[in-house]
Amino acid sequence: QLRPGPPIYRSNLQPPVLAGARRALAISLRCENPKWSCPQQAELVNSVASQCHVLGVLPTGAGKSLAFFGAPLLLPTKLFVVVSPLVALTTDLRRRMLELSVIGGTFDKDKLDPSTTQICLVSAHVAGTDKFDLWINAPSVKQRLHRIFIDEAHKILTDDKFRNCFNLFYRLTAVGVPITFLSGSLMPRSIPHLLRKMKIEDRSIVDEIRRYTGRPNFGYILEDRLSSDDDLLPRILKIVALVEPKFSSEDRGVIYVSRVSLANDVVDKINCPRYVGQLLTDERDKAFESWRQGDRSKWMVATEAFGQGVDYSHVRVTINENPSSIVNWYQETGRAGRDDLPAYCYTIWTRLPRLPPIDDPDHRGQSEMSALLQTTNCIRLSCACFDRETHSCIALNAVLCSNCEKIEETPFHLALNVLPHLDKAMVPSKSNDPSSPLVPMSVESNASGIRASRDEGFEQLEQLRRILESASTHSCLQCWITGEVHSTAHAQPRNYSIVRPQIGIRWKANTEWPFCWVCWVPFRRPCNHTPTVKGLQHEASSCPYQVLDPFSQEPSPIIPCLIALIFTFYFSLIQSESDSFMLPMADFLGLRLDELRRLDALRSWLQVLPAEPSDVPNSGRFLIAWDRFYRQRQ
Structure with a gap:
């Protein structure tokens, strides 16, 4: 039997987006006649008035953060809490909040007046503590608290095994105000697990606002497997030398590596800032600002800690070395091309990711990453797990990925391919013999079943005619x-x-x-x-x-x-x-x-x-x- 697909949480009765929501957009973008990046962005901003929990899944660069930055502009007397999974992201959000002249700060760092604060930023490792729980449940806070936003909400599932703070996030549900979960890579199959983890029991109080997360301006370049780790550094340097001469003064590049030792080797060669978990907060802030300004180099070498939610519009190239999961890879490549200009995402690798146990729901997408590294089809099709639809480069009028460039050179009749459908039913290979070996359902096997039924009917009618x-x-x-x-x-x-x-x-x-x-x-x-x-x-x-x-x-x-x-x-x-x-x-x-x-x-x-x-x-x-x-x- 066919396995049912992930449930859909989208409400069929959506309230109209009010004209006042444009005010938040106009102030944030500092222009008189702003336009939404997509209808879902408008609906997400508008949902601040909803009494439901909201799942906001939009592609990187689509303006998800406007949901919480616009909230105090629409409801200035209310208080909003924004939970960020990473220190780097919290720092970046604080900078952007101050640029918008919103009253607020970071919990445990800034002095927050419960009577006037509009946005309270809190890092994930603090959000589950008793200290924050006491603060958010204090009467002076609760009387103004209107909604909680959790940015990069997929991390509640992908990082819970090594960051126990995410296992305590259900405390936020107990506060009793609606929560908005924001992500650019929350898989539909993971949503029921997220709601269970947050102890949200009834889907009728959940609304899903989702847009196709594919980025047409990305050119994905999947390199052939390198023979050993010793080849990684020379290949990174070769790509840097190839693309950097084409950078404008604003353009930047990010090199994502899986090991701190490789990050240090890259720094030694190109003298660029590095952003790794071992650095102190001030050191990471300085590295980020140096990269933004282009003081030392237009490149940043970083580990996963730099891959979530960091916003710089002109990242032109990303290089990913041995990505361990498709969620991290999708987030890290998503730093590129936020100005909607063409951007290129290189992936180099020497080994496949470790596959999860069979009974693991694989919220990080290790299986999908392994399949992507080995695919000869359009790379975008390997990202189907992120959406309820998927499209290839040519169908999107997108920048061609490296695989599509090869396919384009192949005659059409030779390039036809049958992609596996993982939820196919198993049927007898001979429709008239239930004991024959089972094979996946296909167009032909489906047709053969119809023909067998028709032929059986004809044989019975022939027998009836003889009678x-x-x-x-x-x-x-x-x-x-x-x-x-x-x-x-x-x-x-x-x-x-x-x-x-x-x-x-x-x-x-x-x-x-x-x-x-x-x-x-x-x-x-x-x-x-x-x-x-x-x-x-x-x-x-x-x-x-x-x-x-x-x-x-x-x-x-x-x-x-x-x-x-x-x-x-x-x-x-x-x-x-x-x-x-x-x-x-x-x-x-x-x-x-x-x-x-x-x-x-x-x-x-x-x-x-x-x-x-x-x-x-x-x-x-x-x-x-x-x-x-x-x-x-x-």
């Missing part, structure tokens, strides 16, 4: 049923006069049915009953296979007569004499044995119309079953 031909050409229908030699002296069948009228179902005339409502013979080949004509009276005399009714001796449709005779001769026998063929017959027809023996139950079953066009009517199936399990065995 009708044989019976109609016999001199006596009663003798054909019993297999006896016809004699003019044989008696009329007992009880037939009672059974036949009850079998005679009066169908409502309907030209859309797949069988004649008078004689019950299907219109389909090979039975080839002449179709009825809409608007014209159908005469029973025009039906094929007319026989003399054994009781009335009048011309009568053959199928009702045959069913009445079979029931009269065999189904009224004592159980021991008839079970030998009636049990398999009942099983073939999907009936219980008592339903087959009771005339009222049999009549009701005969009136059930075929479910599918390829199905044989029950009256025909009854004759086929009797012929197969009794007559052919005599």
